[in-house]
Amino acid sequence: QVPLVESGGGLVQAGGSLRLSCAASGPTTSYYTMGWFRQAPGKEREFVGAINASGAGTFYADSVKGRFTISRDNAKNTAYLQMNSLKAEDTAVYYCVASQFYGRRNGAGYPYWGQGTQVTVSS
Numbered sequence: 001q002v003p004l005v006e007s008g009g010g011l012v013q014a015g016g017s018l019r020l021s022c023a024a025s026g027p028t029t030s031y032y033t034m035g036w037f038r039q040a041p042g043k044e045r046e047f048v049g050a051i052n053a054s055g056a057g058t059f060y061a062d063s064v065k066g067r068f069t070i071s072r073d074n075a076k077n078t079a080y081l082q083m084n085s086l087k088a089e090d091t092a093v094y095y096c097v098a099s100q101f102y103g104r105r106n107g108a109g110y111p112y113w114g115q116g117t118q119v120t121v122s123s
Contacts, residue, residue, distance in 0.1 A: 001026070001112070002024055002025070002026050002029055002032060002098045002112040003024070003025045003026065003112075004022055004023070004024050004096045004097070004098060004112055004113065004114035005022070005023045005096075005114055005115070006020060006021065006022050006094065006095070006096045006114045006115065006116060006117040007020070007021050007022075007023070007117060008020040008021050008117065009094065009117030009118045009119045010118075010119070010120070011120045011121075011122060012086055012119070012120070012121055012122070013086075013121070013122050014086060014087055014088055014121055014122065014123045015085060015086065016086050016121075017082070017083060017084045017085075017086065018083045018086065018119060019080055019081065019082050019083070020036070020080065020081040020083070020094055020096075020117060020119070021078055021079070021080055022034060022036075022078060022079040022080070022081075022096030022114060023076075023077060023078050024077045024078070024079070024096075024098060025077065026077075029077050029098070030053060030074040030077065031053050031100070032053060032098040032099060032100060032112075033050055033051065033052050033053060033098065033099045033100070033101060033102045033104075034050065034051055034070075034072060034079040034096065034097070034098050035047070035048070035049060035050030035051065035070070035096075035097045035098070035099070035110060036048040036049055036050070036070065036081050036094055036095065036096060036097065037094070037095045037097055037107060037110075038090075038092035038093065038094045038095065038119075039092055039093050039095070039116075040089075040091060040092040040093075043092075045095075045107055046061065046063070046092075047061050047105040047106070047107075048060065048061055048064055048068065048081070048094070049061060049064060049068060049070045049081070050070065050097075050099075050102070050103075050104070051070045051071065051072050051079060052102045053074075053102075055071065055072045055074070057102065058070050059103070061105075064083075064090075067083065067084050067085045067086075068081060068082065068083050068084070069081075069082040069084075070082075079096065081094065083119070086119075086121045087121060087123075088121050088122070088123040089121075090119065090121050091119060091120050091121045092118075092119060093116040093117065093118050093119075094116065094117055094118075094119050095113055095114055095115075095116045096113070096114040097110035097112060097113050097114070098110060098111075098112040099111060099112070
């Protein structure tokens, strides 16, 4: 098990920024790929992006590329999602995920999920 706890969600105006955090626990979490998914009301779950265990590799969904940045601090067992230039369509519950594998964009590729944090962007 890799318990994950997200924080940092909230309400922000369009064009603004928000940073989400994901605290992981467990002795081997620094070896895991960590990522983010989101789900808006009435929509399917969507991959946002992920970062490999060392932090040297990242990849993103086209919808957020250039606006969102994922980073991690393995000393703190924490991953971050920096969201800039937010749009109303970014409104969703954001979930932190973890996997032993890198490069996966489908939810089934991530066995560990946090409880989610709400991000609301007002237009």
